[in-house]
Amino acid sequence: MIFFLLLTAFVLYLFNEFYWKRRGLPPGPIPLPIIGNMIELFSYPPPTAAYDAWTKKFGKIYTVWMGTDPAVIITGYKELKDTFVNDGHSYLDKMIYSKLNTSLRGGDYGVIDTNGNTWKEHRKFALHTLRDFGMGKEAMEASIQLEVDKIDEELKKVEGKEVNIQEHFDLAIGNIINQFLFGNRFKDSSKFNELKKLLDLFFEVQGSLRVYFAYTVDFLPQWMVELLTPDVSRVRDGIYQFFDEQIEEHRQEIDFETSDSKDYVETFMKEQKKREAEGDFASFSNEQLKNMCFDMWVAGMHTTTNTMGFLTAFALNNMDAQRKMQKELTEVIGDRVVTMKDKLNLPYTNAFINEAQRCANLVPMNLPHAVTRDVQLLGCTIPKGTTVIHQISSVMSDPEIFEEPERFVPERYLDESGNLKKIEELVPFSIGKRVCLGEGLARMELFLFTANSFNRYEFNCGSNGVPSLERTFAFIAKAQDYTCQVKPRYSS
Numbered sequence: 049m050i051f052f053l054l055l056t057a058f059v060l061y062l063f064n065e066f067y068w069k070r071r072g073l074p075p076g077p078i079p080l081p082i083i084g085n086m087i088e089l090f091s092y093p094p095p096t097a098a099y100d101a102w103t104k105k106f107g108k109i110y111t112v113w114m115g116t117d118p119a120v121i122i123t124g125y126k127e128l129k130d131t132f133v134n135d136g137h138s139y140l141d142k143m144i145y146s147k148l149n150t151s152l153r154g155g156d157y158g159v160i161d162t163n164g165n166t167w168k169e170h171r172k173f174a175l176h177t178l179r180d181f182g183m184g185k186e187a188m189e190a191s192i193q194l195e196v197d198k199i200d201e202e203l204k205k206v207e208g209k210e211v212n213i214q215e216h217f218d219l220a221i222g223n224i225i226n227q228f229l230f231g232n233r234f235k236d237s238s239k240f241n242e243l244k245k246l247l248d249l250f251f252e253v254q255g256s257l258r259v260y261f262a263y264t265v266d267f268l269p270q271w272m273v274e275l276l277t278p279d280v281s282r283v284r285d286g287i288y289q290f291f292d293e294q295i296e297e298h299r300q301e302i303d304f305e306t307s308d309s310k311d312y313v314e315t316f317m318k319e320q321k322k323r324e325a326e327g328d329f330a331s332f333s334n335e336q337l338k339n340m341c342f343d344m345w346v347a348g349m350h351t352t353t354n355t356m357g358f359l360t361a362f363a364l365n366n367m368d369a370q371r372k373m374q375k376e377l378t379e380v381i382g383d384r385v386v387t388m389k390d391k392l393n394l395p396y397t398n399a400f401i402n403e404a405q406r407c408a409n410l411v412p413m414n415l416p417h418a419v420t421r422d423v424q425l426l427g428c429t430i431p432k433g434t435t436v437i438h439q440i441s442s443v444m445s446d447p448e449i450f451e452e453p454e455r456f457v458p459e460r461y462l463d464e465s466g467n468l469k470k471i472e473e474l475v476p477f478s479i480g481k482r483v484c485l486g487e488g489l490a491r492m493e494l495f496l497f498t499a500n501s502f503n504r505y506e507f508n509c510g511s512n513g514v515p516s517l518e519r520t521f522a523f524i525a526k527a528q529d530y531t532c533q534v535k536p537r538y539s540s
């Protein structure tokens with residue numbers, strides 16, 4: 049009798065796992081109990097390979113299971129436009145992993161992992177502040193040009209030796225974010241390296257099965273989640289302590305009488321004071337400020353510097369393309385500094401950057417969203433709150449759009465007359481209402497670093513030969529470590 053009951057329970061369990069819970073959703077790979085399809089998603093090579101195979105099998109929209117929850121994956125450009133753009137409001141929300149927010153952030157704070165008013169108000173505030181500090185304007189350009197010059201100074205010191213160029217971009221891009229948030233550059237690189245290491249760890253564990261398992265399996269209690277993710281607490285303690293120190297210094301020095309602010313933290317504190325005077329103590333809280341600093345660092349640092357690391361690796365793997373870019377730079381610019389005013393006159397350089405962003409394909413999994421209401425997809429009703437992931441990485445490697453997508457071909461973005469042409473499907477900054485908040489700043493950084501570095505230097509392979517283009521496995525892709533030789537192109 050007991051055997052019969054156990055057998056019936058087991059059969060019912062399997063029936064639920066393999067059929068019942070999947071009914072009414074777009075088809076997809078069969079999930080395992082509890083962990084769903086996460087083994088395929090989190091084993092090497094990074095998930096793009098799993099997504100490509102599933103797209104071939106199930107079409108451009110299908111369901112995978114992240115632990116105990118379904119996620120509808122959308123991989124085609126037309127499908128992404130129909131959903132995330134034309135019905136943007138329904139696809140606006142992020143999937144909030146409350147357990148992660150609790151252990152990392154102390155609650156639902158920041159802009160990346162929030163919805164509703166917190167997200168709306170702070171996205172708008174951050175965008176305004178970025179604009180006030182010159183995103184797309186001269187002030188921000190000056191801050192980037194300063195870093196271009198600092199890289200140049202450092203490269204001159206090591207002339208003739210091999211360099212790890214990614215480390216130079218790391219510090220430069222870290223300085224730009226720090227300047228925007230706290231109004232200063234790093235006095236010495238050791239503090240920066242400490243922070244960078246913590247962020248590296250964060251992305252490494254964010255891309256691991258263990259951490260995803262901890263946050264997505266519903267029935268795990270918070271204490272067990274914390275036990276499974278000690279590295280997340282380490283990141284939190286190290287990075288948030290740095291923010292606390294910077295914020296405290298600002299609190300000591302701030303002059304509330306002046307209307308001008310020198311950085312984001314000061315702008316935030318002035319708004320906080322204004323709100324508190326009106327009786328609103330919640331929306332511009334100290335926790336929110338700390339978490340906004342975290343979001344800017346976490347979203348703005350590795351994305352940009354890893355793109356530069358890949359871009360240089362592509363230039364070393366494609367010397368012809370590097371030389372074409374340098375020919376254009378010599379003809380249009382010569383030995384002077386490249387500024388944003390030159391951007392329109394450098395089609396090949398822009399095309400090179402576009403192709404580097406496409407091939408770097410930096411976020412192999414993008415950030416999971418959730419539908420804000422019941423929506424119809426492939427004749428299925430996807431209930432409000434279900435995870436939806438817009439696979440921009442599949443779009444950028446779609447052979448129907450980008451012929452031979454594995455090849456690095458900047459010419460894709462040039463018309464017959466050599467003018468830059470827009471390819472709508474190039475979407476490294478995502479698509480829809482949550483499109484990257486720092487796109488303007490990132491584009492400016494990529495252009496100024498690329499154009500100036502490749503105009504000033506010829507990049508050649510180091511003693512280990514051509515850099516591998518294999519990605520490291522992390523939430524944000526990174527090129528494998530490599531060194532190269534840099535040779536000045538103009539005599540100074």
Ligand code: HEM
Nearest residue numbers: 159160347348351352355415476477478482484485486490
């Ligand atoms: C090459 C550089 C960059 C790339 C490829 C990139 C890419 C992305 C992507 C794919 C998203 C996800 C959008 C979505 O959920 O649909 C995103 C969001 C975001 N990015 Fe970037 N990003 C870059 C640089 C930056 C910079 C420099 C900053 C700020 C300093 C930044 C701040 C953000 C923020 C705050 C979000 C969340 C926006 C929201 O949820 O409303 N990013 N980015």
